[in-house]
Each structure stands twice: as structure tokens, then as C-alpha cells.
Amino acid sequence: MMKKKPYFLFLFASLLLLLIGFVKSEETFDINVHDTYFIILQNHLYWLFTLLLFFFFIIYLTLDKIRLHLLKMLTKIHIYGTLLLTVGIFFPYDLLFTSSNFLLVDDSQSTNVYRSFCVLFFLIAQVLFIINIFVAIIKKLRN
Known part of the structure; x- marks a missing residue:
């Protein structure tokens, strides 16, 4: 019987992101x-993260x-933190915030700050x- 390894979540997540990248095309x-x-097409980012995962x-x-036996705590922090x-x-932030007909830079400031923190902590997880x-x-x- 094979032991379940948490890094198989990366395979599942990469396949899921690949599928979402093909569905969300515009x-x-x-x-x-x-x-x-x-302005970047979002499915390109999905494919980039698919390759990364x-x-x-x-x-x-x-x-x-x-x-090569890695430390279990750092491994779990990396895997679950990355995912x-x-x-x-x-x-999908458009579910939380109402969007106007004309997108203004100030309308997405809180979303940009949140995504910036997510990217920063994502990079910290990779350093770990x-x-x-x-x-x-x-x-x-x-x-």
C-alpha cells in the first residue's frame, strides 16, 4: 500500500489550473x-502556475x-502555503466587488494590495x- 504524499496535491492543482486556463479564455x-x-491574459498566468506547480x-x-528526507514541517508549510x-x-474577485462599466485604477486598489501580499508570501514560501x-x-x- 502506497503512503499518501502531500506533494501529490501539486499534481492535482496543476491539472486543475490547466483545465481552468482553457475554460477562462478572455x-x-x-x-x-x-x-x-x-494587462495580462489570465489564462497565461494559469498556464505559468500550472508549469510551476x-x-x-x-x-x-x-x-x-x-x-533525501526534507523537514516535514517546512514541507507542509511550503505545499499548503503555496496552494x-x-x-x-x-x-475571482469580481464575485466580491461590484464592477462598473468603466474600470478605474482606484476601483481595484484593495484587490491589488491583497494580491501583492499573496505574491509576497508566495515568494517567501519558495525561499522556505x-x-x-x-x-x-x-x-x-x-x-
Whole structure:
């Protein structure tokens, strides 16, 4: 009987994001940076995060096959934090906030701040993952 590994959630989430990326084809992701307003097609971001989550799944699978034991707490923080923050980045904010016919930059300021915090904490979770790998390598070299 195979033990359930939490990193298989990355595979499931990447397949789900890939499917959502094909379904939502014309929505945009708007980013306001200083005086520049970036508009990115949202399914491109879905595909980018699909590749990123699948990459994490491959890394965890490889580390498991070479028997490099990561710290369980940091692994769980990385996996669940990454998945929750991905949901935080792509949450359908139009369900919560009413949108006007003409989109103003000031209308989406709270959404942009929330997404910025989600992206910041997402990057912190990735730094924890790198630290976890280095700690595991150091522990394996000492044994």
C-alpha cells in the first residue's frame, strides 16, 4: 500500500489550473505598478502556475526517489502555503466587488494590495523550500 504524499496535491492543482486556463479564455489580470498599467491574459498566468506547480511536483518526486528526507514541517508549510496563496492570487474577485462599466485604477486598489501580499508570501514560501532542500542536503552529508 502506497503512503499518501502531500506533494501529490501539486499534481492535482496543476491539472486543475490547466483545465481552468482553457475554460477562462478572455479574462485579464490587471497590474498597476506606479504609473504603468499592465494587462495580462489570465489564462497565461494559469498556464505559468500550472508549469510551476508541476515543476514542484517533479522536484518533490525526485527528492523522494533519491531518498533525501526534507523537514516535514517546512514541507507542509511550503505545499499548503503555496496552494493557498495560489488560490489567493487567482480568486475571482469580481464575485466580491461590484464592477462598473468603466474600470478605474482606484476601483481595484484593495484587490491589488491583497494580491501583492499573496505574491509576497508566495515568494517567501519558495525561499522556505530552498532552505528546506539545503538543510536536508547538509543533514545527509553529515551522516
